[in-house]
Amino acid sequence: MTPPTLPIVRDEHQPALAIAAAGRQLPTPPVWFMRQAGRSLPEYRALRAEHAMLDACFDADLITEITMQPVRRHNVDAAILFSDIVVPLKAIGVDLDIVPGRGPVVAAPVRTRADVDRLRDLEAEDVAPVLEAIGAIRGQLRPDQALIGFAGAPFTLASYLIEGGPSRTYTHTKALMYGDPELWHALLDRLAHISGRYLELQVAAGAQLVQLFDSWAGALNRPDYVDLVQPHSRTALGYATSVPRIHFGVGTGELLEEIGAAGATCVGIDFRVDMRDAVRRVGGTYAVQGNLDPALLFAPWPAIEQRVRAIVDAGRGARGHVFNLGHGVLPETDPDVLTRVVELVHSLEGAA
């Protein structure tokens, strides 16, 4: 595979996490946690007890507060915007809700050309509270802390729209993908422009890097990912080439090179992949992010410490390393353990 030529951002005035994600090795890896703003924090649960998920995602004050909670508590090197990957779909009028204990549920699944044609472009005013919150959050972050914007990748968004909700098997999605490639590509192209535009708006409002979540891309094998998904993720990431771009999916060990080649500067590594293998596969071309097993946070501290050190050591072999979990924080996680992991990572200084 020929490594793609990527515009790698290197700005010494950027926060460390943006520099690392752009492809620069730092003496101490910056650290944040996927789903750091969420149910592991009592202060989050207290707030959410009074507000439905989607209401919170369209309230600038709540977005700001929830985004800042883990930054204050854990001293992580980045805030990630509190939101959900379906927010831009809701914003353009798709009738959906986020049902507690289940996830996003779409009232009318998208399965025809007419359904696709109804998905209109996203405009700044559709997500005004989000963009307002970004400004407020930047005002609260220290200059060395980054704000990460994010969006869902076209495949993962399509899977929710086609299935009508979360799925473990993606039968409707795959039936459409394999059975009507023309309609499939039309749908993913629409979603790519919506996701991409959402990233672009977040960057314009102040996000210093972005992460594209293709949460369920691991349900595909490599040739199908390359033919049917990757071009559209590339379209989406093409909207955010002025900032570093992390690209992550669960269970994507088979797809790491392709996930990088979709236009990322940093490849998010699932916890199932040994970080040394990941660095060998993609660390010469991209920064890597990850990849502590979130379930490991339930083990005694010495077991956690040993693996954090091993991941940091392995990450030093890559073009850049952002320390993170290899999947989102589990709701039952003790937040004090997360804080302790941040302290440990911050104490590990190596040769740059």
Added chain:
Amino acid sequence: MTPPTLPIVRDEHQPALAIAAAGRQLPTPPVWFMRQAGRSLPEYRALRAEHAMLDACFDADLITEITMQPVRRHNVDAAILFSDIVVPLKAIGVDLDIVPGRGPVVAAPVRTRADVDRLRDLEAEDVAPVLEAIGAIRGQLRPDQALIGFAGAPFTLASYLIEGGPSRTYTHTKALMYGDPELWHALLDRLAHISGRYLELQVAAGAQLVQLFDSWAGALNRPDYVDLVQPHSRTALGYATSVPRIHFGVGTGELLEEIGAAGATCVGIDFRVDMRDAVRRVGGTYAVQGNLDPALLFAPWPAIEQRVRAIVDAGRGARGHVFNLGHGVLPETDPDVLTRVVELVHSLEGAA
């Protein structure tokens, strides 16, 4: 990696599927489907409406009938014993049930040395109906059709025992595995001998090959799998070295070599791995099994046919190929499509 020396069975009087799984390339790949005896068949649902799952698993007549249903309907090249991986645990007195819509639920999770010590050896009389059914099934199968015995691998069994039921995160399992390796190894050693003995009994009763299901091994990264799981799967498979041994886990693309090196003759390939990659990685040392995406069976026939042909073509590069899905049959699958896939595979003749 040095390929392990394996006792490869080559007996011309064996059914084709046993020959292929032992590591011999055949002109036409033999075919069966994981979960072929199950909810996709109306005749199965009719029978199960009157019998709880575990009751059926300990009734020789029901085991025989349910095992034979897909063989009669689809003309597959093998029957797989109708059972469940928790059957040997139930048989030695573990208080568990299989709850519809949820899976195996264990009354008292296993988390202490005393819990481990209570797991006694499995004896033939504990699974007498299963062994009786094996004789009856062999009596109904044609000589060219194989009977596959199976067991759950120690890690997957341990995950049910420790969590108390199905899990998506394995937090208790991993906390024990990383936090108390001595107890972990004691538990897995116990389970390895129970699983292994169950395989041995099935072979003695007439099973012509076996499959070890490490369904959830894909939740582990490679170094942890090698240190904490593989030795015990090797112990289990060591009980069945007189027959070909298929070894499979979901989402195990990172672990294919290690799954083979645990003492298998045939590596089951998850649908997420491109079969050409799988053959490149392990096909020189082991036969491969798989790996049509079960969700693809919901697509139009031309899309299915194209991918069946591609998998058969790729499989010809391996030491042997057993055609199968890359995960179990989904309950909503149209059984006529499965029959058509068998007909297609049987029509594809290549150079041996």
